Amino acid sequence: MGQRLTLRRLKDLKSDESGATLVEFTLVLLIMLTMTFGIIEFGYAGFQWANAEAATQRGVRLAATRDAAITGIPDCGTGVSGLSPGQPCSDAAGSYTWSTTCNAGAGGANCNAATLALIVAEMQRSYPDLTAANVNVTFSGAGLGFQGLGRPVPIVSVELTGLTFDFIALDGLIGLPDQINMPAFRASITAEDLQGT
Numbered sequence: 001m002g003q004r005l006t007l008r009r010l011k012d013l014k015s016d017e018s019g020a021t022l023v024e025f026t027l028v029l030l031i032m033l034t035m036t037f038g039i040i041e042f043g044y045a046g047f048q049w050a051n052a053e054a055a056t057q058r059g060v061r062l063a064a065t066r067d068a069a070i071t072g073i074p075d076c077g078t079g080v081s082g083l084s085p086g087q088p089c090s091d092a093a094g095s096y097t098w099s100t101t102c103n104a105g106a107g108g109a110n111c112n113a114a115t116l117a118l119i120v121a122e123m124q125r126s127y128p129d130l131t132a133a134n135v136n137v138t139f140s141g142a143g144l145g146f147q148g149l150g151r152p153v154p155i156v157s158v159e160l161t162g163l164t165f166d167f168i169a170l171d172g173l174i175g176l177p178d179q180i181n182m183p184a185f186r187a188s189i190t191a192e193d194l195q196g197t
Contacts, residue, residue: 037169045165048127052160052185055126059119059135059158060187068194069115069137070100073152077141085148099140105133119158127160134162142190151195157188 063069074080076089077098089095102111104120120132138157145153163182 041167041169048165049182051127052163052182055123055130056158056160056185056187058126059123060156060189062119062122063137063158064156064189064191065193066118067112067115068151069112069119070102070110070139071112072110073100073139073154075145075147075149075152077152077154083147087147089145089147089153090143094141095143096141099138101136101138103133104135104137105131130160130163134160136161139191144190154191155188156191157186160185
C-alpha cells in the first residue's frame with residue numbers, strides 16, 4: 001500500500017504544471033530587463049559620444065580664433081627659413097610637414113596655459129567629465145601665410161583622448177566590463193587670426 005501511494009504522488013507531481021508559469025515569467029523578465037537596460041545604457045553611451053564630438057568641435061573653433069595655444073612658431077612653421085618678406089609660405093620646403101602639440105594638462109614651454117584653460121572650460125560645457133589631461137591641441141603646417149606676417153597660419157586640431165564609458169547595470173547583469181574605452185575624438189580647421197580674446 002505504501003508503494004502505491006508513493007507512485008501515485010510521483011505521477012501527480014510529474015503531471016503538475018502549476019510552477020511552469022513562474023519559471024516562464026522569470027525567464028521572460030530577465031530577457032526584458034536585459035533589453036531595457038541595454039537600450040538605456042547604449043542610448044546613454046551614444047549621448048556621451050555626441051557630447052564628446054560637440055566638445056571637440058567647440059574646442060577647435062575656440063583654438064582657431066583665440067590667442068595661439070602654442071607660441072613661438074615662426075611665420076611659416078618650425079624649421080622653415082630662407083624666405084623674403086612677403087614671400088608665401090608655400091614656397092618653402094617643410095611648410096606643410098611641421099607639427100607641434102600641447103597637452104592642456106601637462107603644459108610645456110611653448111604652451112599658452114591661459115588659452116588652453118579657456119579651451120578646456122569651453123569644451124566642458126558640452127562634456128563636463130573631461131579633464132585638461134584629455135585635451136591635446138596640435139598646430140601643423142598648412143603652407144598658408146607669408147614671411148613677415150608675424151604669426152603662423154596652421155591647421156589647428158583638437159583631440160580628446162582617454163575617455164571611458166561606465167556601465168551602470170549591464171556590467172553586473174550580463175557580465176560586461178565595468179567600463180569601455182571610447183576612441184579618440186579629433187577635429188581640425190584652419191587657424192584664423194590667433195589673436196582674439
